[in-house]
Amino acid sequence: MVNILIQGLALSGLYALLAVGFTMIFSVGRVLNLAYGVYIMLGGYMYYTAVQVMGLPKIGGFLFAIAAGIAFAVLTYSILVRRLEGNPVAVEIATLILAVVMQSLIILIYRPVSKSMWPVVQGVFRYEGVFVTYNLLVAMVVSWVALAGLLIFVRYTRYGRAIQAVSMDRKGAIISGIDPRRMNLLTWAISGALGALAGVFFATYTQLNPSMWVGPLIVAVAVVVVGGIGSIVGSLIVAHIIGFMETFTTAMIAAELRGVFTMVLIIVVLVVAPKGLFGRGEL
Amino acid sequence: MPKSRFHRSLLYWLAFGAFMCLIPLVASTGVVRLLIFANFLAIFAMSWDIISGRTGYISFGHPFLIGIAGYTTAILTRHLDAPLFVSIPLAVLATLVGGTLFFLPALRIRGTYFALVTLAFMELMYQLTQVIAPKITGGTRGLSGLKTIILGAVPNYYLTFCVMFAIAFCLWLITRTRIGTALAAIRMDEEAVTALGLSTLKLKLFAFGASAAVAGIGGALYVHYIGSIAPRALFDINFLFTILVAALLGGSGTIAGPILGAYFLTFLLEYLRPYLPGAERYFIYGAITLVVYVLEPRGLHSILERAYGKLSPIVARGLAK
Amino acid sequence: MTALLKLSGASKKFGGLVAVNDVSFGVEKGESLGLIGPNGAGKTTTFSILMGEHRPDSGSVEFRGRPITNVPTHRRVQLGIARTHQIPKPFGGMDVFENVRVGSMPDSIWRLIAEREPEHAEWEIMESVGFGEREARMLPGQLSMGELRKLELARTLATNPEILLLDEVFAGLTVGEIAQLTQLLLERKRQGMTYMIVSHDLRSLRPLVDRVIVMSFGSLIAEGEFDAVMADEAVREAYLGHARTEERGVVDGTA
Numbered sequence: 101m102v103n104i105l106i107q108g109l110a111l112s113g114l115y116a117l118l119a120v121g122f123t124m125i126f127s128v129g130r131v132l133n134l135a136y137g138v139y140i141m142l143g144g145y146m147y148y149t150a151v152q153v154m155g156l157p158k159i160g161g162f163l164f165a166i167a168a169g170i171a172f173a174v175l176t177y178s179i180l181v182r183r184l185e186g187n188p189v190a191v192e193i194a195t196l197i198l199a200v201v202m203q204s205l206i207i208l209i210y211r212p213v214s215k216s217m218w219p220v221v222q223g224v225f226r227y228e229g230v231f232v233t234y235n236l237l238v239a240m241v242v243s244w245v246a247l248a249g250l251l252i253f254v255r256y257t258r259y260g261r262a263i264q265a266v267s268m269d270r271k272g273a274i275i276s277g278i279d280p281r282r283m284n285l286l287t288w289a290i291s292g293a294l295g296a297l298a299g300v301f302f303a304t305y306t307q308l309n310p311s312m313w314v315g316p317l318i319v320a321v322a323v324v325v326v327g328g329i330g331s332i333v334g335s336l337i338v339a340h341i342i343g344f345m346e347t348f349t350t351a352m353i354a355a356e357l358r359g360v361f362t363m364v365l366i367i368v369v370l371v372v373a374p375k376g377l378f379g380r381g382e383l
Numbered sequence: 384m385p386k387s388r389f390h391r392s393l394l395y396w397l398a399f400g401a402f403m404c405l406i407p408l409v410a411s412t413g414v415v416r417l418l419i420f421a422n423f424l425a426i427f428a429m430s431w432d433i434i435s436g437r438t439g440y441i442s443f444g445h446p447f448l449i450g451i452a453g454y455t456t457a458i459l460t461r462h463l464d465a466p467l468f469v470s471i472p473l474a475v476l477a478t479l480v481g482g483t484l485f486f487l488p489a490l491r492i493r494g495t496y497f498a499l500v501t502l503a504f505m506e507l508m509y510q511l512t513q514v515i516a517p518k519i520t521g522g523t524r525g526l527s528g529l530k531t532i533i534l535g536a537v538p539n540y541y542l543t544f545c546v547m548f549a550i551a552f553c554l555w556l557i558t559r560t561r562i563g564t565a566l567a568a569i570r571m572d573e574e575a576v577t578a579l580g581l582s583t584l585k586l587k588l589f590a591f592g593a594s595a596a597v598a599g600i601g602g603a604l605y606v607h608y609i610g611s612i613a614p615r616a617l618f619d620i621n622f623l624f625t626i627l628v629a630a631l632l633g634g635s636g637t638i639a640g641p642i643l644g645a646y647f648l649t650f651l652l653e654y655l656r657p658y659l660p661g662a663e664r665y666f667i668y669g670a671i672t673l674v675v676y677v678l679e680p681r682g683l684h685s686i687l688e689r690a691y692g693k694l695s696p697i698v699a700r701g702l703a704k
Numbered sequence: 705m706t707a708l709l710k711l712s713g714a715s716k717k718f719g720g721l722v723a724v725n726d727v728s729f730g731v732e733k734g735e736s737l738g739l740i741g742p743n744g745a746g747k748t749t750t751f752s753i754l755m756g757e758h759r760p761d762s763g764s765v766e767f768r769g770r771p772i773t774n775v776p777t778h779r780r781v782q783l784g785i786a787r788t789h790q791i792p793k794p795f796g797g798m799d800v801f802e803n804v805r806v807g808s809m810p811d812s813i814w815r816l817i818a819e820r821e822p823e824h825a826e827w828e829i830m831e832s833v834g835f836g837e838r839e840a841r842m843l844p845g846q847l848s849m850g851e852l853r854k855l856e857l858a859r860t861l862a863t864n865p866e867i868l869l870l871d872e873v874f875a876g877l878t879v880g881e882i883a884q885l886t887q888l889l890l891e892r893k894r895q896g897m898t899y900m901i902v903s904h905d906l907r908s909l910r911p912l913v914d915r916v917i918v919m920s921f922g923s924l925i926a927e928g929e930f931d932a933v934m935a936d937e938a939v940r941e942a943y944l945g946h947a948r949t950e951e952r953g954v955v956d957g958t959a
Contacts, residue, residue: 132495183677188495189441193627194676196443200624201669208663314620318506321499356514363507370500371488561809562816564798568806571795578755578789579807580781580863589813 103230104351110232112343113240114305116247116336117298118316119323121291123335124250126324127267128287131188135176135195136320137313138202139169139292143299144308145206148217158220165296172202173292177285199313206310214309220300239301246294251332263287315359322362326369341365389559396552403544407537415536419608421649422543426550426601428629428641433554433594436635437563438587439570440489444501445626447508448595450617451481452602454512457526457612458519467532467607475599482595489587493573509618525613532607539608546604547642550597555638557593566590567636621665628672634684643683706769708733708898709785709867714753714763716746723749724760725922731867736899738913738930740906742942745919747902748790751869754900755787756780782811784866788873792856794844800855801840804830807862826862832888833858849876854885867898874905882908906934918942 122136143165151161180198184190219235254260265273266283273280302316322342327334342365346358407415427449435441456474459465465473488500513523520526533539557563565586568576576583606612616622625648633644648668655664679686707730716724724746731737739747752758754765756777764773767783775783794803804826809816830840833854839847847855853873860868870889874882882905889912893899903909909916909930916933918926920942926933933939 132499180673180677189439189498190676190680192495192498193441193631194673196620197624197628197669197673197676200620201666201673204663204666204669207661208659208666212661311620314506318503321502325496325499354514356510360507360510360514363503363510366503367488367500367507370492370496370503557817560817561805561821562813564802564806565809565816567797568795571797572793574757575793575795576806577776577778578757578781578787579809579859580778580786581806581809581811582776582778585811585813 102228103232104347106230106232107236107351108344108347109340110236110240111305111347112340113243114236114298114301115319115323115343116339117239117243117294118302119320119335119339120247120250120332121294121298122317122320123324123327123332124263124287124294125291128263129181129284131181131191131195132321132324133176133181133195133288133291134192134317135198135202136291136295137315137317138199139173139295140299140302140316141202141206141310141313142168142172143296144217144303144312145210146296147300147303148215148308152218162297162300165300166293169292169294169296169299170289171292173288173295174285177288181288182281182284199317203310203313210308210310212310214307216307217304219304235301235304239305242297242301246297247332247336250290250294254332259283259286318359318362318366322366325366392555396555400548403548404541407540412536415540417649417653418646419536419540419543421646422540422547423601423605423608424625424629424649425547425642425645426597427626428633428645429550429554429638430594430597430601431626432630432635432637432641433590433597436630436637436640437558437566437570438590440493440587440590441498442485442501442594443498443623443627444485444503444505445598446618446622447501447505448478448482448485448598449602449605450505450508450512450614452478452599453606453612453617454520456603457529457606460530460607461526462519467530471600471603471607474603475596478595478599478602479592482591482598483588485595486588486591489591490584505618505623509614512614512618521613523614525611525616527611527613529607529610529612531610532604543604543608546600550600551638551642554593554597558638562586562589624665624669628668631676632672632682634682636681637684640682640684643687647683707731707766708735708768709754709900710766711750711754712764712766714750714760714765716749716753716758716760722922724753726763727919727922727924728763729917729924729927731898731900733866733898734893734896735915736893736901736913738909738916739900739902739919740904740909740916741919741925744921745942746922747919748871750919751787751871751900751902754869755785778811781863781865784864785869786860786863786865786867787869788853788856788860788871790872790875792852794847794852794855794859796844799841799843800835800847800858801826801830803844803855804858804862807859808864829858829861832861832891834884834888850878850881853877853881857885857888861892865897867900868892870899870901870903872902872904874903874908886912 118140121139122133125131125133125136146165146168147161150156150164151158156164176195176198180194181191184194219233221234221238223234225232225234225237254264262273262278263283263286265276265278266280270280273283298316303312306312319342323335323338326341327338342362345361349358349361406418410418427445430448431442431445452474455477456467456470459470459473460467485501485504489497492500512520517523533542558566565576565581569583569586573583576586629644629648630641631644632647633642634640651668652664655667659667675682675686710730712728714724714727715722727746727750729737739750741747749758753760756772756775760773764771766772767780767785772780772783795806798806805823808821808826810819830836835854835858839851844852844855853876857873873885877885886908889899899912901909901912913930915928916930917924918933918936918939925942926936926939928936
């Protein structure tokens with residue numbers, strides 16, 4: 101039982117990191133970036149290339165992954181999304197198409213077979229029936245650190261508060277001399293970095309394959325939908341609900357059913373309480 | 384004036400039908416088989432367009448509808464040995480019921496969220512078919528060795544083309560009446576439609592029903608053409624992607640657009656095969672669609688129409704000389 | 705005599721703001737009733753309650769003596785109540801004539817598909833608001849504010865209402881356009897149309913209405929003939945008080 105709790109906690113931490121980049125874009129630009137899963141996939145593949153193919157140290161792998169995430173996110177925004185501004189449905193369609201395009205590009209380069217990644221940290225933590233890989237524990241800690249850093253950035257720095265201003269009231273922000281496009285670009289860059297970082301851990305948790313972007317995207321969607329619009333704290337809570345439910349389902353019922361809960365949650369919440377369970381909170 | 388326009392459109396339809404009927408006489412079996420897939424894709428793209436292109440409710444879950452039809456008829460024929468003329472109508476009926484389920488979220492949410500719910504429906508179905516009653520659904524591997532309706536490329540071509548043509552023609556007849564305008568009005572401003580005394584519930588239900596019925600017919604026939612069904616082949620983002628891209632590339636909100644897009648994509652796929660044999664061709668697909676979508680959201684149909692508008696006076700002048 | 709459209713004891717709160725507070729009035733058949741009051745008095749919310757776009761927290765709406773409080777908006781339109789909006793919202797992708805056509809559509813899928821209705825009823829409405837063949841094929845994006853108001857009116861008239869609720873019909877119009885619109889509305893009134901009109905332009909409103917009611921901060925404060933109401937102390941107070949709040953920059957709460 102304790103084992104399930106610890107496992108759930110660790111997985112939830114990873115999910116929170118997976119979702120937060122997606123939440124940020126939604127809260128600042130009011131668009132759902134369905135290409136977000138690609139940042140996660142890109143993070144995993146770039147780390148793999150740097151560490152397991154080119155033999156760079158792990159830190160180099162992380163830098164490589166995060167740089168790729170940022171670059172791709174910035175490109176997505178400035179080439180595609182900016183042109184479709186003001187039409188969230190068009191953004192949703194275009195980013196979904198982009199995601200499939202990137203998936204095929206990955207297949208083109210890395211072949212369609214799954215690849216397994218070495219864990220970032222080797223070994224398994226064992227203590228009185230508790231059983232978690234160090235890798236997942238590290239992922240959880242990294243996730244907490246990243247999220248804490250993000251909260252501090254958003255609350256206490258000039259750029260962070262400007263981003264917050266745009267997410268609350270775009271027109272008001274413009275009047276106060278904030279350029280929402282620059283803030284959007286910054287948000288997309290952060291989102292790309294967070295996605296890629298989460299992607300490295302997610303890929304070591306599961307494995308690398310060209311359709312690995314779908315699962316995390318659905319988790320991210322669920323977190324945004326259930327947590328309400330752009331609330332970081334709400335997202336954290338929902339990430340934990342989903343993480344624990346998946347761990348419970350895997351342990352108690354059947355591993356194949358673990359995704360079902362997430363899907364049912366999305367459908368039920370959207371139909372019953374379209375504004376999310378936690379409403380629109382502070383970023 | 385409107386009467387002559389109607390007659391001219393009718394003439395186009397006839398010409399298109401006649402041309403397509405002649406193709407098997409000259410084309411190779413390979414091309415004919417390719418066209419069969421194009422016909423199916425056109426049916427699915429038209430089905431998607433009835434909801435999404437007309438009323439603006441973007442569906443990311445069309446494979447869900449197609450899958451309901453496919454699984455219904457596959458299970459009925461496989462396990463109960465039902466004849467096709469029973470199982471296929473039942474499959475369409477089941478899809479209509481499924482389509483209503485699909486419709487429920489549309490009562491409360493719209494825009495980006497509606498698309499998400501439909502996507503969740505599709506993924507849910509993918510996971511459930513593998514876990515729930517694998518003895519009946521065949522689990523992850525699906526069902527194979529299903530009955531076929533007729534054998535041979537050419538008969539199947541005529542069958543699929545006739546079905547596709549009939550659906551397209553009916554949809555054209557329906558959407559050129561006032562209901563086409565009413566559905567477009569929903570896309571533009573749903574509150575205003577209500578304020579003009581129309582029940583948007585009724586109109587949306589009609590659009591969803593029509594879309595589900597078309598998806599059902601297409602899905603049931605498709606399964607009996609390829610002879611097998613599996614969750615990964617159906618409830619997949621790539622399949623959704625192909626449908627979406629066909630409709631968007633051709634031009635949503637029209638009848639000719641999705642057909643045009645489906646044929647274009649199928650032939651593009653064939654010509655890319657020597658260079659890009661696998662799933663990589665989605666790269667080209669998607670890239671082309673993105674470019675077209677960003678530059679002209681109404682697709683190739685609109686681009687061609689404009690080109691025709693520019694060219695026809697020139698041609699007419701040339702002929703006059 | 706029972707009123708054609710009657711509101712009894714209606715209240716509506718938005719959060720802490722009482723937009724409409726225990727308001728009752730009736731509109732007689734063939735009558736033209738003006739509804740005036742300073743910004744934020746609850747006029748537009750009152751219209752929304754009458755149309756069923758907002759459900760009142762308490763109170764009831766009756767039409768021809770029958771309660772319609774729980775009847776959805778589109779059914780009310782079918783019964784014969786229609787409104788125009790302060791900000792016209794035409795269907796952007798359709799030309800003017802098609803916009804008007806949507807207004808006259810029957811609420812039946814089968815009839816929409818099977819019937820080929822002649823277009824002369826719509827053309828008559830188009831003509832009555834001053835639209836010709838040229839305007840018919842224009843897109844709403846190409847229209848001026850005055851023309852947009854005319855389109856909104858034409859589209860609403862096409863629903864064939866018995867009572868028409870007009871919200872700020874004169875806003876943004878030129879003097880010539882106001883005169884033209886007044887003629888049109890008076891002509892319709894002679895044919896038996898019932899009106900309820902919200903306007904800030906009191907001078908333009910005066911020749912149109914038989915009677916006015918005045919709202920302030922959600923409550924009904926006066927009722928009677930135009931000139932008598934204008935002389936009323938409470939009304940003057942409300943308007944002057946309003947002028948003062950506007951100077952202080954208080955923003956309109958209901959719009």
